[in-house]
Amino acid sequence: MIYSKITGTGSYLPEKILSNLDLEKMFETTDEWITTRTGIKERHIVSAHQYTSDLAVEASKQAIEASGIDSNKIDLIIVATTTPDKIFPSTACIVQTKLGLSLCPAFDIQAVCSGFVYALSVADKFIKTGSAKCVLVIGADTMSRITDYSDRSNAILWGDGGGAVILEASDQPGILSTHIHADGSYEKLLHVPSGVSHQKGKSTIEMQGNQVFKIAVNTLDSIVDETLEMNQLDKSDIDWLVPHQANIRILEATAKKLNMSMDRVIVTIDRHGNTSAASIPLALDTAIREHKIKRGETLLMEAFGGGFTWGSALIKY
Template identity: 70%
Template sequence: MNHAKIIGTGSYLPKTILTNKDLESRLDTTDEWIVSRTGIKERHIAGPDEKTSDLSYEAALGAIASANISPSDIDLIILATTTPDKIFPSTACTVQARLGIKECPAFDVQAVCTGFVYALTIAEKFIKTNSAKNVLVIGADRMSSITDYDDRSNAILWGDGAGAVILSASNEVGIISTHIHASGNYEELLHVPRHDKASHIADTIEMKGNQVFKIAVNTLDRIVDETLENSGITKSEIDWLVPHQANIRILEATAKKLDMSMDKVIVTIDRHGNTSAASIPLALDEGVRSGKIIKNQIILMEAFGGGFTWGSALVKY
């Protein structure tokens, strides 16, 4: 049992949908402009009483049911988020309590859009060292809570949601390899600054989009090369690309790098927007539940986010 395999997936999206048409009424933008630049048509927005832990809990229930296990079988919870409910305790602990799980380790990971890949990487290490058997890995973000809806360049991008997987010890190969990186030198290009409370300035996302886009495309090219070189897997052996959903043009660039048709890319950005740490597990769950992704197929997940952080996971489903 020295492998780590995904045995269940789940996801949750808030019921409220914010369309591009809705944004047209409050910003100097158009549906056509947003779609052409980003690929986004709509995004889900959490209600005022919906916290990150609420989104996470619902996604976790789906993953647990899909894996056909009980909450008591889970012996570790790792939750990737940049929008925790509170400064402390961790949102993972809040979810643990709601699931009724007693005393297993639970903690949050913060790597923004790469958070789920980071969390999956950590979970695999726990399993491979026999420190856990069933890990609940969640990616969840309430990006609307840190979005300035008067900022045209940012308001169009972000959505809320959560996705989860159960990663379990197995005799079968599951995670083939993971690769994670960070470079703090680019902090000012994409960040949420802390303002003094007396200033009455909200702590919201600040991004230099064009610079981030260029670095993201080049960096994801490199992570694809690194993943293939280290795994011994060829481009033609990859069945599905399940990428972080940041911009349709980035998804298309990565698919081109892999000589892959867009028909083999799980695309949710048109309906979800950028949900940060939630985007990969949301897309994975959609791919699985739609019947596109089936057992024993090879999946490449890759992401790029603030920090900058970036990473990949090559998985046999």
């Protein structure tokens, strides 16, 4: 059986840091209020001349180096992003050029905060069908570019960053299963009202936070059950939870569902904020480089985002 194995990870965060103390100077809020409700202490923000592709490229360089491969071995590039550099070409094509990679297929996926899990799922199918042998999978977003900093309940959440993994075909277990879902009927609970062909309303994020929170917790509960049942595993078989970093309370609720100590949950939201599609690969790379996650351990990734979209990936690292 052919598996998709993660052989290298990388991440990148812009230099500028926007702390809760900085936000206190922008609007009426406090560090304590933000931390208590979200778990966020600071987030990174791109400079005026940085773009999503720049974050993606730097994360990719790290992943390629960590994997030890010749970059010309990459035969597919998938970028999960909500904030592409341009309407077209895809950010993946821009990344391909900036990395000087060979003429392989390259395309973007848009599933907001679930984007990286969606991209992993697609890449896994390419490898398992023999259509690709080495895939660069990236999650990168510049959420600050679509954040309304006059909306304090929303502005406190978002950060910018990029994360990447190299997936290679292997006869050793890697991605064990992926599960992706969507329900577009919840569109207006979390969306950007204006777009290219629908130029009405704001071009920044609008969110009904309390409603999104309730649905997210219940939905992530169900996808945990789905993932464990599909793989005939018990909750105790999961070594690490690597969740989308949206809100510390959602992370705690999912850990409780798994009867898992928070010591076994990768938490970076305090340092990164919500970086959308970059969230999971950033958390994964951070945990690997901090020597928390080790080879042979079983990881559960799960995410929930606008759409609504949600998904999970069970991985033997």
